[in-house]
Amino acid sequence: MDKTKLINNIGxxxxxxxxxxxxxxxxNYxxxxxxxLLHPxxxxxxxxxxxxxxxxxxVFQLTYGLFTLFSGRLIDKIGTKxxxxxALIIWSIGAILHAFAIPIGKGTSDLLGILGITGISVSVAGFIIARAILAIGESxxxxxxxxxxxxxxxKKERSLATGIFNSGSNIGAILAPLTVPWIAYHLGWESSFIIIGSLGxxxxxxxxxxxxxxSKQKRLTAEEYEYITEGNEVNDIAPEEIKETKTSWFKLLAFKETWAFTLxxxxxxxxxxxxLFWLPSYLTSQFGLKNTDITLPLAVLYSMTMVGSICGGWFPLYFIKRGYDTAPARRKAMFFIALIPLVVLLVQPLGEITFWIPVLLIGTCASAHQAWSANLYSTVSDMFPKYAIASVIGIGTMAGSIGGALTSFLVGRLFDxxxxxxxxxxGYTIVFGFCAVAYLFAWFIMKLLVPKLK
Known part of the structure; x- marks a missing residue:
């Protein structure tokens, strides 16, 4: 029997x-x-x-990064289902609580006052609490x-399956501007948090x-179960809890390769x-776009990121087919990807013509980030044995969240x-300048720490 036909018949x-x-x-997204989207x-x-x-x-980014370190091990312990x-119950509750941030913030503000912490308004305190709960679940x-x-x-189908479910992040980023401004305009901003949060x-x-x-799934045929598990070892099906718990974070931090990924x-x-967090405000403050006016520009911009996700994963293959080994091909691809965000240096000068030029240029930068990220994650498997990969990614994710938190806080201060x-x-010119050179700077730091990926 034809092998393809056999696979189709298993379920x-x-x-x-x-x-x-x-x-x-x-x-999630x-x-x-x-x-x-509601910030303006x-x-x-x-x-x-x-x-x-x-x-x-x-606060969201720091909480997200911190709990990412531990959420994977917790899921290993209690099971995926x-x-x-x-996790979804926690983040959905956190999402809905944004609608009640002001009464939540009243109690929080009073508590902070007792502790001697002042200067945080009631609404800000409430949103911080809701945002932290959202981050804990989403991590x-x-x-x-x-x-x-x-x-x-x-094993042979996992990369395809991962690519499909991961594209949900881009779809979520696209659907949000298509729905949230309309809900807020017609039903109020509180309803946006409640309705979207309830979807979970x-x-x-x-x-x-x-x-x-x-092994307990009654809807799986015996043939499909055998196809899924064929050639898989037990510690491959359930990510390597036993080995991973023996991999000390402090031991991993002794390697320059860990620091290359982390930085x-x-x-x-x-x-x-x-x-993700400042573009709606940029379109409002710089071009006067409000409410549903930002729907189409943001939908177009985030749609472009899907191109980066797909092309970024393919790009190293271009060099591999020309004789490069996998690791050098990936690094070469990352260098060219790091050049693409330089286009945002043109955002402010050309923004006077029409807002669509900044939207397309920023979309190009966002697309390049997705391409960069896909390859950056893959460098870990290039440099580390399988049982250490999850721990190294956890360390890097935490570092990325710290970098994101610092960026958000400093950007807010700078804009004020x-x-x-x-x-x-x-202020936006300075921030876009940072966005333009960040990837090249990171590439050279990684090259300096690890001259050859190994």
């Missing part, structure tokens, strides 16, 4: 699981994006400064999804019904967080300084 339930992971990741409205209504908003987003469900999305992929797919509970019903450990994340993740002088445009 395709594993792709149902992939679909669940795709929608889970889409909801939808919940994450609501605040940035909240800034006016709640009298926020840019520093206030920068502080709120920085329960772990992902608990488990990718560890859970990656483990579910390892459980339900044979709808997904949870399907997850609980259709997901189970493959690569630290210097470039801040660009992505800035693009320039806003006070009536020259906010110069």
């Amino acid at each position: 395709n339930y594993r792709w149902t699981i992939c679909t669940l992971l795709f929608f889970g990741t889409t909801i 939808l919940d994450r994006q609501v605040l940035s 409205i909240l800034e006016e209504e709640l009298k926020w400064t840019n520093t206030d908003y920068g502080l709120i987003t920085a 329960k772990g992902y469900a608990i 488990a999305n990718f560890p859970a999804a990656i483990k579910a992929t390892a459980e339900y797919f044979p 509970f709808v997904w949870l019903v399907f997850w609980w019904i259709y997901y189970d450990d493959p 690569g994340k630290f210097f470039t993740d801040g660009v992505w967080w800035f693009l 300084v320039y806003k006070a002088t009536g020259d906010l445009t110069s």
Whole structure:
């Protein structure tokens, strides 16, 4: 019998699981994006400064990074089904709590006053609490999804399955500007948090019904189960808990290779967080776009990131086919990718013509980030044995979150300084300058630390 026909006859339930992971990741990014889209409205209504908003987003990034270090190990301990469900419940509650941030902030502000901490407004305190809860839950999305992929797919299909569910992040970033401004305009900003946040509970019903450990999954045919597990060792199906617990973070920090990846994340993740959290405000302050006016520009911009995700993964193959080994090919590809964000140096000079030019240039930078990120993660598997990969990625993710938090906080302070002088445009010029050179700077730091990937 033809091998392709045989595979088609074994069943395709594993792709149902992939679909669940795709929608889970889409909801993850939808919940994450609501605040940035409502920032112009909240800034006016709640009298926020840019520093206030920068502080709120920085708390999210720090909390997300900290809990990423531990969420994967927790999911290994309690199982994928329960772990992902608990994570989604936590982040959905956190998303909905944004709508009640002011009453939450009243109690928080009073407590901070007792502790001697002043200067944080009631609304800011409430949003910090809601944002931290959201981050705690969202930090488990990718560890859970990656483990579910390892459980339900044979090795040869995992990269395809991962690429499909990971594209949910781009879809979420696209859907958010198409829905959130409309909801806020017609029903109020509180309704945006409640409606979008509630989507997770709808997904949870399907997850609980259709997901189970493959060995207990009644919807899997015996042939498909055998196909999934064929050639897989036990510690390959469940990411290597035993070996990983023996890999000390402090031991890994002794390697220059760890620092190469970690600093690569630290210097470039801040660009992505800035693009996620500040672009709606940029379009409002620089071009006067408000409410549903920003829907189409942001949808176009984030759609471009999907191109970067796909092309970035393919680019090293271009050099591999020309005789390069995998690691040198990846580094060469990353160098050319690092040149692409230089286009944002033209954002301010050409922005006077039409806002569409900055949108396309910033979209190009965002697309380059996704291409860079795909290859940066892959350098870990180029340099480290399999049992150490998750720990190194956890360290780098934490560093990237710290870099993102610092970027958000400093950007907020910088914008307030320039806003006070009536020259906010110069503030954006400085930030876009940082975005332009961050990847080249990171590439040279990585090259200096590890001259040859090995």
